[in-house]
Amino acid sequence: MTHGEDDYICSRKEFSEKLEPGTLAVISSGRPVQCSLDADYPFYPDNNFYYLKGLTEPDTLYAVFKNGAGETVEYLFLPEPEPEREKWTGIRMRADEAAALSGIENILPRSGAADFLADLADEAKIYAGDAGQAVHQRFAPGSADFSEALSRCQLADVGPVLARLRLIKKPWEIDLMKQAVNITARGLNDLLGELHPGMREYEAAAVFEYAVRRAGAELSFPTIAASGKNGPILHYETNRNKMKRGDLVMFDLGARYCGYAADVSRTYPVSGTYSTRQRKLYDVVLGVQKDLISAYRTGVSLVQLQETTVELFKCRLPLAGFKLPEAGIGAWYYHSVGHSLGLDTHDGTSRDLVLEPRMVITCEPGIYIAEENVGIRIEDDILITEKGPVNLTEKIVKDPARIELLMK
Numbered sequence: 001m002t003h004g005e006d007d008y009i010c011s012r013k014e015f016s017e018k019l020e021p022g023t024l025a026v027i028s029s030g031r032p033v034q035c036s037l038d039a040d041y042p043f044y045p046d047n048n049f050y051y052l053k054g055l056t057e058p059d060t061l062y063a064v065f066k067n068g069a070g071e072t073v074e075y076l077f078l079p080e081p082e083p084e085r086e087k088w089t090g091i092r093m094r095a096d097e098a099a100a101l102s103g104i105e106n107i108l109p110r111s112g113a114a115d116f117l118a119d120l121a122d123e124a125k126i127y128a129g130d131a132g133q134a135v136h137q138r139f140a141p142g143s144a145d146f147s148e149a150l151s152r153c154q155l156a157d158v159g160p161v162l163a164r165l166r167l168i169k170k171p172w173e174i175d176l177m178k179q180a181v182n183i184t185a186r187g188l189n190d191l192l193g194e195l196h197p198g199m200r201e202y203e204a205a206a207v208f209e210y211a212v213r214r215a216g217a218e219l220s221f222p223t224i225a226a227s228g229k230n231g232p233i234l235h236y237e238t239n240r241n242k243m244k245r246g247d248l249v250m251f252d253l254g255a256r257y258c259g260y261a262a263d264v265s266r267t268y269p270v271s272g273t274y275s276t277r278q279r280k281l282y283d284v285v286l287g288v289q290k291d292l293i294s295a296y297r298t299g300v301s302l303v304q305l306q307e308t309t310v311e312l313f314k315c316r317l318p319l320a321g322f323k324l325p326e327a328g329i330g331a332w333y334y335h336s337v338g339h340s341l342g343l344d345t346h347d348g349t350s351r352d353l354v355l356e357p358r359m360v361i362t363c364e365p366g367i368y369i370a371e372e373n374v375g376i377r378i379e380d381d382i383l384i385t386e387k388g389p390v391n392l393t394e395k396i397v398k399d400p401a402r403i404e405l406l407m408k
C-alpha cells in the first residue's frame, strides 16, 4: 500500500470536523534549533503538523478556517525561496510541490502569514493552536506573532484533538509501521550475528543503526544498549561500556520509517548463552509478556494492564525461585507496561487509555535487579483489532533457545 495526498486530506477532514464553527486553527512545522556556531540540530517537523500534511519543511504554517456555516478553507504558509542560502543548504520546497504533496491549494508566502491570519482572526470566534508543541517550536495561543489579533478571540488547544486522532491508525499508517518493524528486525538480526564479549555497547548500537540508515530510515529514539550494570537504567544512553562474558545486554531501539516509529526491546546474553539464573528470570519475563499480549484487547485499560503485570510478577517470580524484594515488586519493576506508538514513540498516551481497534500499543514488561547487574525487558508492538491482538514485531526473535542458536 502506498500513501499520498488523499490520505492527508482524509486526516485533515477528520480534524476540521472536530473544530467548532468560527475557528481559525494554526499549526506550525517548527523552526530549526541552532546547536553550534555553524550548524543546527537535525530538523524534525512537529508531528501534529506532519500528520496532517506529510510535509517536513521547517518554518511552515498550516491554517484552517472554519466559518460560521461550517465551511472550511485551508492555507499553507511556505517560506519564500532564498537563492543565496540554497547554495549552502539545498533547495527548499516550492509552492507547486507543496500543493501537490499536501493537496492544499492555497499556498501563501510565510512572510505574510501574521497579517493574513490576523485578518482571518477578525472573522473568527476561536483561535486554536497546539499548546503541546515543543517549546522551541511553539506557535500556539500566546505566541507573540498573533498577540494583537488573538486578544479578540477565545483561545483553544487542538493538541488533544490531534492526539486522539493519531491514536487510531489508518491502514496506510499501519503499513508504514510494519515497514519500520521490518527494518528494525533486519537491524536486530545483524546485531545478533555480531554480538560478542569485548564489544563496546556503541559498536553493537552501530551495527543496528547501520542497517537502519542504509534502509533510508531514521532512529525512533537514541538506541539503548545497556549491558551488565547498565541494564536496570531504563533509558540508558551512554552506550560506552565494554560488554563482558556473563553479562546480559538489553537493547531498546527502533527504526522510524516515513515518520512512523517501531519500538522494540530484546535482552541477549553477551556470551551467546544465558546463565541458569538469567534464563530463569528471562523465562518469567517472557511468560508474563506473552500472557499480557493476549490481554491486549478492546475495552481493557492501560491501568488494568499495569495492575495485571504487577500481579503476574508477584505470582510468578516466587514460583521460579526468586524471593521478592522486601521493598515490594516496585523495586524490580518500575515503569509502565506500554504506551501508544506512532509518529512519536510515546504517542499521545494517557495513563488511563482504554484500548480500541487500530491502536498500536507497546507491551514491555521488565525486571531490573541492580544488585545482580541484570535488566531484562522484552518489548513488542501490538496492533489492537476487533479479533484480538496482532503482534507486529512477532518475527523478531525472543525465544531464548532460538536467540542462543542464532548467536552460535
Ligand code: GLY
Residues within 6 Å of the ligand: 221, 252, 253, 263, 339, 345, 364, 379
Ligand atoms: N524506548 C522507550 C520505551 O520503550 O518506552
Ligand code: MN
Residues within 6 Å of the ligand: 263, 339, 362, 364, 379
Ligand atoms: Mn516503549
Ligand code: MN
Residues within 6 Å of the ligand: 252, 253, 263, 264, 265, 379
Ligand atoms: Mn522501547
